[in-house]
Each structure stands twice: as C-alpha cells, then as structure tokens.
Amino acid sequence: MAGKTLQLQPRLQLLADLVPVGAKLADVGTDHGYLPVWLLQQGSISRAIASDINAEPLEHARKTAAEYGVSEQMDFRLCAGLEKIASCEVDTVVIAGMGGETIQSILAAAPWTKNEGVQLLLQPMTKVEMLRIWLSDNGYHFTGERLVFDKDFLYPILCVTGGRGEPISEEESYAGRLLGEEPLYGMYLEQQIRKLQRRIDGLRRSESSDTAEEAGRLEKIRLSMVKRRKDIPCIR
Ligand SMILES: C[S@@+](CC[C@H](N)C(=O)[O-])C[C@H]1O[C@@H](n2cnc3c(N)ncnc32)[C@H](O)[C@@H]1O
Known part of the structure; x- marks a missing residue:
C-alpha cells in the first residue's frame, strides 16, 4: 500500500538503528518481519533475507512485506537458524527475541558468523550471562552493548564480531562489559x-x-x- 509507513517498537527500533546503512542483512527468527521491512522502507538497506524456523511466522513476514510494498527486496527462508543462508549473502545478522541458548546453538551451527566483515546483533530474552560467556569463549569479540526499555522490560543488545578479546569475567557476564555509558545502566x-x-x-x-x-x-x-x-x- 503506497505511503503506508511501518512504526517500530523501541526494542526493534534500536536494533534497526544499529544495522549499518547498506548492510546485507539476515534477520533470523524474523516472525512478522518488521525489522527488515522497516529498514527497506527507509531505504537504509536495499535487500534483506528474513528467515524463520516456523512456516506461520514466515507467512506473517511475507504479508508485512506485501503490506508495506517491499516484497521484491526480500528473500524468505524457512529454516532453523542460518541453515539456508550462505556466508557470502550477508554481512549483518540479527538474532533477536529468542532465548540465549537458542542464539548460542544457531551461532555454533554457523561458524562462518566469526568471519571477518560479519557483524552480529544479538538480543537474547533469557540467559544473557551464559551467552556473554559462550561468545567470549568461542571466538567472538564484543564491539558494543546497548540497553533498551520496552513494555516494562529492559533488554540488552550485544554487538559482536568474530575475534578474540579479553575473556569475559563472571561479573561481566552479569553486569555487561560495554554498558558503562548507557543511560539505563x-x-x-x-x-x-x-x-x-x-x-x-x-x-x-x-x-x-x-x-x-x-x-x-x-x-x-x-x-x-x-x-x-x-x-x-x-x-x-
Ligand atoms: C519472539 S519471536 C521474535 C521475532 C523478532 N525477531 C523480534 O525480535 O521481535 C521468535 C521467532 O523466532 C523463531 N525461531 C525460534 N527458534 C528459531 C530457530 N532456531 N531458527 C529460526 N527461527 C527461530 C520463532 O518461530 C519466532 O518466529
């Protein structure tokens, strides 16, 4: 529908703001596809892959894309994690709104996510402490952390790339490593x-x-x- 503009809730808005202009994006576990659809509508990216493990959410994403006129710029992949997404297709991967263990298992099954030039934006709903330690122990490096308050909850977002950094301590797994400047810290x-x-x-x-x-x-x-x-x- 021409002229209709999608509005994002604060959590997805912050994630969208963290996606670099011109990114080759995969939104894993896209559900309604709001994040890629918004970025395409804004013109900040020109193509996106939206994937989901379940057919129904992927159907929702197709409908959102059609409603906001960006279907031609999106690929829809029905798969677990990054199973049907090749490393050469993306440079930015968003995995949001899932448990920390699910995010961990998606990354463990796709070691190419540690390749140079790949940026990960991770927003776990649970077990962020476990995820911070797993990332640090498994060849990922923190480039940023952000906080967003949305519908009574405070969500951490982890910005990560491949590479070794100083190992995360148990205290940092709770307190975060790079959150010191965040207003909601x-x-x-x-x-x-x-x-x-x-x-x-x-x-x-x-x-x-x-x-x-x-x-x-x-x-x-x-x-x-x-x-x-x-x-x-x-x-x-
Ligand atoms: C709560 S929704 C989050 C939607 C959106 N990413 C967000 O942050 O608002 C979680 C979505 O992840 C999908 N999902 C769960 N496990 C998955 C996996 N292993 N691989 C891909 N998608 C998965 C679910 O089907 C669901 O659509």
Whole structure:
C-alpha cells in the first residue's frame, strides 16, 4: 500500500538503528518481519533475507512485506537458524527475541558468523550471562552493548564480531562489559543484582557444600555490583 509507513517498537527500533546503512542483512527468527521491512522502507538497506524456523511466522513476514510494498527486496527462508543462508549473502545478522541458548546453538551451527566483515546483533530474552560467556569463549569479540526499555522490560543488545578479546569475567557476564555509558545502566545493574540475589537464595536453600561455595562466589559478585551501582546516577 503506497505511503503506508511501518512504526517500530523501541526494542526493534534500536536494533534497526544499529544495522549499518547498506548492510546485507539476515534477520533470523524474523516472525512478522518488521525489522527488515522497516529498514527497506527507509531505504537504509536495499535487500534483506528474513528467515524463520516456523512456516506461520514466515507467512506473517511475507504479508508485512506485501503490506508495506517491499516484497521484491526480500528473500524468505524457512529454516532453523542460518541453515539456508550462505556466508557470502550477508554481512549483518540479527538474532533477536529468542532465548540465549537458542542464539548460542544457531551461532555454533554457523561458524562462518566469526568471519571477518560479519557483524552480529544479538538480543537474547533469557540467559544473557551464559551467552556473554559462550561468545567470549568461542571466538567472538564484543564491539558494543546497548540497553533498551520496552513494555516494562529492559533488554540488552550485544554487538559482536568474530575475534578474540579479553575473556569475559563472571561479573561481566552479569553486569555487561560495554554498558558503562548507557543511560539505563543503573537500572540494568539493579535488575541483575535482583537476579543474582534470587540465584543466591535458591542455592542457599539447597544446603549442599557445592552450592554453598557457589552462593559465596555469587555473593562476592553481587556485592561488587552493588558498589558499582552506587557510583552511577539513577535515570529511571
Ligand atoms: C519472539 S519471536 C521474535 C521475532 C523478532 N525477531 C523480534 O525480535 O521481535 C521468535 C521467532 O523466532 C523463531 N525461531 C525460534 N527458534 C528459531 C530457530 N532456531 N531458527 C529460526 N527461527 C527461530 C520463532 O518461530 C519466532 O518466529
């Protein structure tokens, strides 16, 4: 429909803003396809691949593309992760709105995502601590981290490329490595401190010596994060 413009919610908007102009984009787990459709409508990219493991969401993406007049510029791939996407087709891969373990398994199955010139924008819904450590241990390097508040939730976005960096510490896996300049960092630390506290409480309830040791280690991290939090002015 001519003239109709898609509006993105803040989480997808920040992801869209992080996609470089002229990128060869794959949006993995695209669902409604809003992200690639918006970027194509803006003219900031000229083609995109939208993939999904399920037929119904991919059908939604086709409908969105048709509704906003960008069908000709999109390829739709029904596949798990990056299975039907070749390394030469893309330089920017967005994997958003999925669990950290799913994102990890998608990347583990596509080692070409570590190739020079490939940028990954990852937005896990769960287990971001595990994902940060896995990325750091498996040949990925953090180029940026961002935070966005959307519908009562605070989402971290990890910007990553292939390459070795300083290994992520357990504290950084909770607190983030490159979030210090983000306006919402104080709020993020508070959220992560609460998450740590719940884990510590759970471990303490189980009363074994192993869990007591883990609880002690996590408590040290929690206290260090509380100290970090005190040094940051509160925005929200
Ligand atoms: C919650 S939606 C997220 C949609 C969009 N990426 C976003 O961030 O708003 C998750 C989508 O990922 C798809 N999905 C889940 N696991 C997948 C996988 N291993 N490979 C590709 N797509 C997957 C689901 O079918 C679903 O459409």
